[in-house]
Amino acid sequence: MGFMDKLRDAFGRPPAKEVAKKRLQLILKYDRAGLPPNAVEAVKEAILKALEEFPFIDTSGVNIHITESENTKGKIEIEVPVRNN
Amino acid sequence: MADKVICITSGKGGVGKSTVTANVATALAMKGYKVVAIDADIGLRNLDLVLGLENRIVYDIVHVVEGVVPPEKALVKDKKTKNLYLLPAAQTKDKSAVKPEDLVKIVEELRDKFDFIFIDSPAGIEEGFKTAVTPADTIIVVANPEMASIRDADRVVGLCEAMQKPEPKLVINRLDPKKVARGDMLDVEDVLQVLSLDLLGVVPEDKNMVSYINRGEPAVLFEDSIAGKELRNIAERLLGKEIPIPKWTYSEGFLEKLKRLFGSE
Ligand SMILES: Nc1ncnc2c1ncn2[C@@H]1O[C@H](COP(=O)(O)OP(=O)(O)OP(=O)(O)O)[C@@H](O)[C@H]1O
Ligand SMILES: [Mg+2]
Numbered sequence A: 001m002g003f004m005d006k007l008r009d010a011f012g013r014p015p016a017k018e019v020a021k022k023r024l025q026l027i028l029k030y031d032r033a034g035l036p037p038n039a040v041e042a043v044k045e046a047i048l049k050a051l052e053e054f055p056f057i058d059t060s061g062v063n064i065h066i067t068e069s070e071n072t073k074g075k076i077e078i079e080v081p082v083r084n085n
Numbered sequence B: 001m002a003d004k005v006i007c008i009t010s011g012k013g014g015v016g017k018s019t020v021t022a023n024v025a026t027a028l029a030m031k032g033y034k035v036v037a038i039d040a041d042i043g044l045r046n047l048d049l050v051l052g053l054e055n056r057i058v059y060d061i062v063h064v065v066e067g068v069v070p071p072e073k074a075l076v077k078d079k080k081t082k083n084l085y086l087l088p089a090a091q092t093k094d095k096s097a098v099k100p101e102d103l104v105k106i107v108e109e110l111r112d113k114f115d116f117i118f119i120d121s122p123a124g125i126e127e128g129f130k131t132a133v134t135p136a137d138t139i140i141v142v143a144n145p146e147m148a149s150i151r152d153a154d155r156v157v158g159l160c161e162a163m164q165k166p167e168p169k170l171v172i173n174r175l176d177p178k179k180v181a182r183g184d185m186l187d188v189e190d191v192l193q194v195l196s197l198d199l200l201g202v203v204p205e206d207k208n209m210v211s212y213i214n215r216g217e218p219a220v221l222f223e224d225s226i227a228g229k230e231l232r233n234i235a236e237r238l239l240g241k242e243i244p245i246p247k248w249t250y251s252e253g254f255l256e257k258l259k260r261l262f263g264s265e
Helices: A003-010 A016-033 A039-051 B017-030 B047-051 B061-065 B100-111 B127-133 B147-162 B177-181 B188-195 B209-215 B226-238 B254-262
Strands: A063-067 A075-079 B005-009 B035-039 B084-087 B116-120 B138-143 B169-175 B198-204
Touching: A003 B254, A016 A063, A016 B147, A016 B188, A039 A063, A039 A075, B005 B017, B005 B127, B017 B035, B017 B047, B017 B084, B017 B116, B017 B138, B017 B169, B017 B226, B035 B047, B035 B100, B047 B084, B061 B100, B100 B116, B100 B127, B116 B127, B127 B147, B138 B147, B147 B188, B169 B188, B188 B198, B198 B226
Parallel strands: B005 B116, B005 B138, B035 B084, B035 B116, B138 B169, B169 B198
Antiparallel strands: A063 A075
Protein backbone atom coordinates (compact mmCIF):
# COMPACT_ATOMS: atom_id res chain seq x y z
CA MET A 1 0.00 0.00 0.00
CA GLY A 2 1.22 3.49 -0.81
CA PHE A 3 1.34 6.32 1.70
CA MET A 4 -1.84 7.99 0.46
CA ASP A 5 -3.78 4.71 0.70
CA LYS A 6 -2.58 4.19 4.25
CA LEU A 7 -3.49 7.74 5.17
CA ARG A 8 -6.98 7.26 3.78
CA ASP A 9 -7.34 4.03 5.78
CA ALA A 10 -6.09 5.70 8.95
CA PHE A 11 -8.60 8.54 8.68
CA GLY A 12 -12.21 7.98 7.84
CA ARG A 13 -12.57 4.69 6.00
CA PRO A 14 -14.09 1.88 8.09
CA PRO A 15 -11.51 -0.79 8.95
CA ALA A 16 -11.23 -3.69 6.49
CA LYS A 17 -12.37 -6.18 9.12
CA GLU A 18 -15.69 -4.30 9.58
CA VAL A 19 -16.30 -4.36 5.85
CA ALA A 20 -15.45 -8.08 5.79
CA LYS A 21 -17.84 -8.85 8.63
CA LYS A 22 -20.74 -6.97 7.01
CA ARG A 23 -20.11 -8.65 3.67
CA LEU A 24 -19.88 -12.08 5.28
CA GLN A 25 -23.08 -11.63 7.25
CA LEU A 26 -24.91 -10.82 4.03
CA ILE A 27 -23.27 -13.59 1.98
CA LEU A 28 -24.04 -16.24 4.58
CA LYS A 29 -27.67 -15.18 4.75
CA TYR A 30 -28.03 -15.93 1.04
CA ASP A 31 -25.80 -19.05 1.17
CA ARG A 32 -27.87 -20.51 4.00
CA ALA A 33 -31.10 -19.84 2.14
CA GLY A 34 -29.57 -21.33 -1.01
CA LEU A 35 -30.28 -18.17 -2.97
CA PRO A 36 -28.11 -16.13 -5.33
CA PRO A 37 -27.38 -12.63 -3.95
CA ASN A 38 -29.76 -10.72 -6.20
CA ALA A 39 -32.65 -13.19 -5.95
CA VAL A 40 -34.50 -11.06 -3.44
CA GLU A 41 -34.24 -8.00 -5.66
CA ALA A 42 -35.65 -9.98 -8.58
CA VAL A 43 -38.56 -11.29 -6.49
CA LYS A 44 -39.24 -7.79 -5.19
CA GLU A 45 -39.37 -6.32 -8.68
CA ALA A 46 -41.80 -8.96 -9.90
CA ILE A 47 -44.06 -8.47 -6.91
CA LEU A 48 -44.04 -4.68 -7.16
CA LYS A 49 -45.07 -4.95 -10.77
CA ALA A 50 -47.96 -7.24 -9.86
CA LEU A 51 -49.11 -4.96 -7.03
CA GLU A 52 -49.18 -1.81 -9.15
CA GLU A 53 -52.74 -2.45 -10.29
CA PHE A 54 -54.12 -2.24 -6.74
CA PRO A 55 -54.58 1.41 -5.75
CA PHE A 56 -55.07 0.59 -2.05
CA ILE A 57 -51.54 -0.79 -1.78
CA ASP A 58 -48.69 1.55 -0.92
CA THR A 59 -45.99 0.07 -3.15
CA SER A 60 -43.35 2.44 -1.78
CA GLY A 61 -43.66 0.73 1.58
CA VAL A 62 -43.21 -2.84 0.39
CA ASN A 63 -40.57 -4.50 2.51
CA ILE A 64 -38.90 -7.76 1.58
CA HIS A 65 -36.18 -9.76 3.34
CA ILE A 66 -34.80 -13.24 3.97
CA THR A 67 -35.16 -14.83 7.37
CA GLU A 68 -34.24 -18.21 8.78
CA SER A 69 -36.90 -20.86 8.76
CA GLU A 70 -37.50 -24.02 10.76
CA ASN A 71 -38.83 -26.23 8.01
CA THR A 72 -37.29 -24.90 4.83
CA LYS A 73 -33.84 -23.68 3.86
CA GLY A 74 -34.96 -20.11 4.26
CA LYS A 75 -37.96 -17.85 4.03
CA ILE A 76 -38.59 -14.69 2.07
CA GLU A 77 -40.87 -12.39 4.02
CA ILE A 78 -42.83 -9.68 2.28
CA GLU A 79 -44.68 -6.85 3.98
CA VAL A 80 -47.34 -5.18 1.86
CA PRO A 81 -48.76 -2.04 3.51
CA VAL A 82 -52.32 -0.89 2.72
CA ARG A 83 -52.82 2.85 2.19
CA ASN A 84 -54.25 4.86 5.07
CA ASN A 85 -57.07 6.66 3.23
CA MET B 1 -16.12 -41.03 25.98
CA ALA B 2 -18.32 -39.04 23.63
CA ASP B 3 -15.42 -37.23 21.97
CA LYS B 4 -13.59 -40.33 20.84
CA VAL B 5 -13.82 -40.21 17.06
CA ILE B 6 -12.96 -36.70 15.96
CA CYS B 7 -13.04 -35.50 12.36
CA ILE B 8 -11.15 -32.34 11.41
CA THR B 9 -12.53 -30.63 8.35
CA SER B 10 -12.81 -27.14 6.80
CA GLY B 11 -14.31 -26.91 3.34
CA LYS B 12 -11.53 -24.65 2.09
CA GLY B 13 -8.11 -26.19 1.50
CA GLY B 14 -4.86 -25.23 3.16
CA VAL B 15 -6.33 -23.71 6.31
CA GLY B 16 -4.55 -26.06 8.73
CA LYS B 17 -6.55 -29.30 9.08
CA SER B 18 -3.50 -31.57 8.94
CA THR B 19 -1.53 -29.24 11.21
CA VAL B 20 -4.30 -29.24 13.83
CA THR B 21 -4.81 -33.02 13.52
CA ALA B 22 -1.11 -33.85 13.90
CA ASN B 23 -0.59 -31.47 16.80
CA VAL B 24 -3.68 -32.24 18.86
CA ALA B 25 -3.16 -35.98 18.34
CA THR B 26 0.48 -35.64 19.42
CA ALA B 27 -0.45 -33.56 22.46
CA LEU B 28 -2.95 -36.18 23.66
CA ALA B 29 -0.48 -39.01 23.07
CA MET B 30 2.14 -37.09 25.08
CA LYS B 31 -0.32 -37.07 27.96
CA GLY B 32 -0.48 -40.85 27.83
CA TYR B 33 -3.63 -41.42 25.77
CA LYS B 34 -3.46 -43.97 23.01
CA VAL B 35 -4.18 -42.08 19.80
CA VAL B 36 -4.49 -42.94 16.13
CA ALA B 37 -4.61 -40.32 13.38
CA ILE B 38 -6.24 -41.45 10.14
CA ASP B 39 -5.30 -39.57 6.98
CA ALA B 40 -8.52 -39.54 4.96
CA ASP B 41 -7.10 -37.28 2.25
CA ILE B 42 -6.80 -40.11 -0.27
CA GLY B 43 -4.52 -39.26 -3.19
CA LEU B 44 -3.01 -36.25 -1.45
CA ARG B 45 -1.22 -37.87 1.46
CA ASN B 46 0.10 -35.23 3.84
CA LEU B 47 -0.35 -36.09 7.48
CA ASP B 48 2.67 -38.42 7.34
CA LEU B 49 4.84 -35.41 6.46
CA VAL B 50 3.59 -33.24 9.29
CA LEU B 51 4.31 -36.10 11.69
CA GLY B 52 7.63 -36.96 10.05
CA LEU B 53 6.59 -40.56 9.35
CA GLU B 54 6.74 -40.71 5.55
CA ASN B 55 9.71 -43.09 5.47
CA ARG B 56 8.10 -45.71 7.64
CA ILE B 57 4.94 -46.39 5.64
CA VAL B 58 4.44 -49.91 4.30
CA TYR B 59 0.69 -50.26 3.98
CA ASP B 60 -2.00 -47.61 3.62
CA ILE B 61 -5.73 -47.24 4.16
CA VAL B 62 -6.61 -48.54 0.69
CA HIS B 63 -4.74 -51.79 1.44
CA VAL B 64 -6.97 -52.09 4.49
CA VAL B 65 -10.12 -51.44 2.47
CA GLU B 66 -9.03 -54.00 -0.13
CA GLY B 67 -8.51 -56.54 2.63
CA VAL B 68 -4.75 -56.90 2.04
CA VAL B 69 -4.05 -56.24 5.74
CA PRO B 70 -6.16 -55.62 8.87
CA PRO B 71 -6.16 -51.99 10.14
CA GLU B 72 -3.68 -52.64 13.00
CA LYS B 73 -1.15 -54.01 10.56
CA ALA B 74 -1.21 -50.82 8.48
CA LEU B 75 -0.60 -48.51 11.44
CA VAL B 76 2.70 -46.65 11.60
CA LYS B 77 4.00 -46.21 15.12
CA ASP B 78 5.45 -42.78 15.91
CA LYS B 79 9.00 -43.05 17.27
CA LYS B 80 9.18 -39.59 18.85
CA THR B 81 5.83 -39.79 20.60
CA LYS B 82 4.80 -42.89 22.47
CA ASN B 83 1.16 -43.98 22.08
CA LEU B 84 0.75 -42.25 18.71
CA TYR B 85 -0.11 -44.13 15.52
CA LEU B 86 -0.84 -43.08 11.94
CA LEU B 87 -3.06 -44.80 9.41
CA PRO B 88 -1.68 -43.31 6.19
CA ALA B 89 -3.71 -42.33 3.13
CA ALA B 90 -2.90 -43.88 -0.23
CA GLN B 91 -0.96 -41.58 -2.47
CA THR B 92 -1.85 -43.15 -5.82
CA LYS B 93 -5.56 -43.92 -5.56
CA ASP B 94 -8.39 -41.41 -5.74
CA LYS B 95 -11.03 -40.31 -3.26
CA SER B 96 -13.58 -42.95 -4.29
CA ALA B 97 -11.23 -45.75 -3.11
CA VAL B 98 -12.54 -45.33 0.44
CA LYS B 99 -16.31 -45.17 0.89
CA PRO B 100 -18.09 -43.91 4.02
CA GLU B 101 -18.99 -47.48 5.04
CA ASP B 102 -15.34 -48.55 4.62
CA LEU B 103 -14.14 -45.88 7.03
CA VAL B 104 -16.94 -46.68 9.46
CA LYS B 105 -15.77 -50.29 9.48
CA ILE B 106 -12.12 -49.36 10.03
CA VAL B 107 -13.04 -47.02 12.88
CA GLU B 108 -15.17 -49.72 14.48
CA GLU B 109 -12.25 -52.15 14.38
CA LEU B 110 -9.92 -49.60 16.00
CA ARG B 111 -12.38 -48.12 18.47
CA ASP B 112 -11.71 -50.43 21.42
CA LYS B 113 -7.95 -50.24 21.06
CA PHE B 114 -7.63 -46.44 21.24
CA ASP B 115 -8.65 -43.55 23.47
CA PHE B 116 -8.87 -41.13 20.52
CA ILE B 117 -9.31 -41.61 16.80
CA PHE B 118 -8.63 -38.51 14.67
CA ILE B 119 -9.71 -38.30 11.05
CA ASP B 120 -7.96 -35.69 8.88
CA SER B 121 -10.51 -34.76 6.21
CA PRO B 122 -9.68 -33.71 2.66
CA ALA B 123 -10.64 -30.19 1.57
CA GLY B 124 -13.90 -29.77 -0.30
CA ILE B 125 -17.45 -30.86 0.38
CA GLU B 126 -17.73 -33.91 -1.88
CA GLU B 127 -17.34 -37.66 -1.37
CA GLY B 128 -14.04 -37.50 0.50
CA PHE B 129 -15.45 -35.02 3.00
CA LYS B 130 -18.56 -37.15 3.53
CA THR B 131 -16.43 -40.26 4.07
CA ALA B 132 -14.28 -38.48 6.65
CA VAL B 133 -17.22 -37.06 8.58
CA THR B 134 -19.47 -40.15 8.59
CA PRO B 135 -17.76 -42.18 11.39
CA ALA B 136 -17.15 -39.11 13.61
CA ASP B 137 -19.00 -38.30 16.80
CA THR B 138 -17.24 -34.96 17.14
CA ILE B 139 -16.46 -32.60 14.29
CA ILE B 140 -13.94 -29.80 14.40
CA VAL B 141 -14.12 -27.14 11.71
CA VAL B 142 -10.87 -25.27 11.14
CA ALA B 143 -11.17 -21.79 9.66
CA ASN B 144 -8.79 -18.92 9.04
CA PRO B 145 -10.08 -15.43 9.94
CA GLU B 146 -10.57 -14.72 6.29
CA MET B 147 -13.68 -14.38 4.10
CA ALA B 148 -13.50 -17.46 1.84
CA SER B 149 -12.52 -19.75 4.68
CA ILE B 150 -15.41 -18.59 6.86
CA ARG B 151 -17.89 -18.87 4.04
CA ASP B 152 -16.73 -22.46 3.37
CA ALA B 153 -16.83 -23.29 7.07
CA ASP B 154 -20.47 -22.23 7.13
CA ARG B 155 -21.21 -24.55 4.19
CA VAL B 156 -19.59 -27.42 6.07
CA VAL B 157 -21.66 -26.67 9.17
CA GLY B 158 -24.82 -26.82 7.04
CA LEU B 159 -23.78 -30.14 5.48
CA CYS B 160 -22.99 -31.64 8.89
CA GLU B 161 -26.45 -30.62 10.05
CA ALA B 162 -27.98 -32.27 6.98
CA MET B 163 -26.00 -35.43 7.85
CA GLN B 164 -27.54 -35.22 11.34
CA LYS B 165 -24.18 -34.82 12.99
CA PRO B 166 -23.68 -32.79 16.16
CA GLU B 167 -22.83 -29.15 15.53
CA PRO B 168 -19.10 -28.77 14.76
CA LYS B 169 -16.75 -27.02 17.13
CA LEU B 170 -14.64 -24.21 15.73
CA VAL B 171 -10.88 -23.77 15.70
CA ILE B 172 -9.70 -20.44 14.34
CA ASN B 173 -6.22 -20.90 12.91
CA ARG B 174 -3.57 -18.38 11.81
CA LEU B 175 -4.99 -15.39 13.63
CA ASP B 176 -2.46 -12.57 13.42
CA PRO B 177 -2.85 -10.24 16.43
CA LYS B 178 -1.00 -7.42 14.66
CA LYS B 179 -3.33 -7.48 11.69
CA VAL B 180 -6.30 -7.62 14.04
CA ALA B 181 -4.98 -4.59 15.93
CA ARG B 182 -4.74 -2.64 12.69
CA GLY B 183 -8.33 -3.53 11.85
CA ASP B 184 -7.18 -5.46 8.78
CA MET B 185 -8.18 -8.93 9.99
CA LEU B 186 -11.41 -10.25 11.49
CA ASP B 187 -11.03 -10.77 15.23
CA VAL B 188 -12.37 -13.67 17.30
CA GLU B 189 -15.59 -11.80 18.16
CA ASP B 190 -16.25 -11.00 14.50
CA VAL B 191 -15.82 -14.63 13.46
CA LEU B 192 -18.12 -15.83 16.23
CA GLN B 193 -20.77 -13.27 15.32
CA VAL B 194 -20.77 -14.62 11.79
CA LEU B 195 -20.48 -18.36 12.48
CA SER B 196 -21.96 -18.75 16.01
CA LEU B 197 -20.29 -22.07 16.87
CA ASP B 198 -18.69 -23.34 20.07
CA LEU B 199 -15.12 -22.12 20.05
CA LEU B 200 -12.54 -24.80 20.84
CA GLY B 201 -9.42 -22.72 20.30
CA VAL B 202 -7.66 -19.88 18.53
CA VAL B 203 -4.25 -20.75 17.10
CA PRO B 204 -2.09 -17.74 16.27
CA GLU B 205 -0.01 -17.32 13.15
CA ASP B 206 3.38 -18.86 13.95
CA LYS B 207 6.28 -18.00 11.69
CA ASN B 208 8.11 -21.15 12.76
CA MET B 209 5.34 -23.45 11.53
CA VAL B 210 7.00 -24.05 8.18
CA SER B 211 10.19 -25.22 9.85
CA TYR B 212 8.31 -27.56 12.20
CA ILE B 213 6.71 -29.15 9.17
CA ASN B 214 10.00 -29.24 7.27
CA ARG B 215 11.51 -31.17 10.16
CA GLY B 216 8.47 -33.37 10.63
CA GLU B 217 8.17 -32.31 14.25
CA PRO B 218 4.76 -31.00 15.38
CA ALA B 219 4.72 -27.59 17.09
CA VAL B 220 3.34 -29.05 20.34
CA LEU B 221 6.72 -30.74 20.94
CA PHE B 222 8.25 -27.28 21.44
CA GLU B 223 7.64 -25.48 24.71
CA ASP B 224 8.29 -22.05 23.17
CA SER B 225 6.06 -22.35 20.08
CA ILE B 226 3.18 -19.86 20.30
CA ALA B 227 0.96 -22.04 18.11
CA GLY B 228 2.08 -25.17 19.95
CA LYS B 229 0.89 -23.76 23.26
CA GLU B 230 -2.64 -23.15 21.97
CA LEU B 231 -2.69 -26.52 20.21
CA ARG B 232 -1.85 -28.18 23.55
CA ASN B 233 -4.69 -26.20 25.11
CA ILE B 234 -7.08 -27.52 22.47
CA ALA B 235 -6.10 -31.07 23.49
CA GLU B 236 -6.81 -30.17 27.13
CA ARG B 237 -10.20 -28.70 26.23
CA LEU B 238 -11.10 -31.93 24.41
CA LEU B 239 -10.40 -33.67 27.70
CA GLY B 240 -12.94 -31.40 29.33
CA LYS B 241 -10.56 -28.98 31.04
CA GLU B 242 -11.72 -25.39 31.10
CA ILE B 243 -8.87 -23.30 29.83
CA PRO B 244 -9.77 -19.74 28.88
CA ILE B 245 -9.19 -18.86 25.25
CA PRO B 246 -6.74 -15.98 24.87
CA LYS B 247 -8.21 -12.87 23.22
CA TRP B 248 -5.03 -12.25 21.21
CA THR B 249 -5.39 -8.53 21.44
CA TYR B 250 -2.41 -6.42 20.64
CA SER B 251 -2.08 -2.71 20.92
CA GLU B 252 0.03 -0.94 18.44
CA GLY B 253 2.44 1.56 19.97
CA PHE B 254 2.57 5.14 18.69
CA LEU B 255 5.94 4.65 17.00
CA GLU B 256 4.77 1.45 15.41
CA LYS B 257 1.73 3.25 14.07
CA LEU B 258 3.91 5.96 12.54
CA LYS B 259 6.27 3.38 11.08
CA ARG B 260 3.37 1.58 9.48
CA LEU B 261 2.04 4.81 8.00
CA PHE B 262 5.36 5.92 6.56
CA GLY B 263 7.08 2.57 6.09
CA SER B 264 6.99 0.41 3.01
CA GLU B 265 5.23 -2.68 4.34
N1 LIG C 1 -0.84 -21.43 12.89
C1 LIG C 1 -0.12 -21.42 11.76
N2 LIG C 1 0.86 -20.48 11.58
C2 LIG C 1 1.56 -20.45 10.44
N3 LIG C 1 1.42 -21.31 9.43
C3 LIG C 1 0.48 -22.26 9.54
C4 LIG C 1 -0.34 -22.36 10.70
N4 LIG C 1 -1.18 -23.41 10.53
C5 LIG C 1 -0.90 -23.94 9.32
N5 LIG C 1 0.09 -23.25 8.70
C6 LIG C 1 0.65 -23.51 7.37
O1 LIG C 1 -0.39 -23.61 6.43
C7 LIG C 1 -0.11 -24.58 5.45
C8 LIG C 1 -1.27 -25.51 5.26
O2 LIG C 1 -1.49 -26.25 6.45
P1 LIG C 1 -2.14 -27.71 6.42
O3 LIG C 1 -1.43 -28.59 5.47
O4 LIG C 1 -2.26 -28.16 7.83
O5 LIG C 1 -3.56 -27.35 5.84
P2 LIG C 1 -4.72 -28.36 5.38
O6 LIG C 1 -6.00 -27.70 5.72
O7 LIG C 1 -4.48 -29.72 5.93
O8 LIG C 1 -4.50 -28.37 3.81
P3 LIG C 1 -5.21 -29.36 2.73
O9 LIG C 1 -6.57 -28.79 2.51
O10 LIG C 1 -4.34 -29.24 1.54
O11 LIG C 1 -5.23 -30.73 3.35
C9 LIG C 1 1.16 -25.30 5.91
O12 LIG C 1 2.22 -24.90 5.12
C10 LIG C 1 1.35 -24.85 7.34
O13 LIG C 1 2.70 -24.69 7.62
MG1 LIG D 1 -4.37 -31.62 4.91
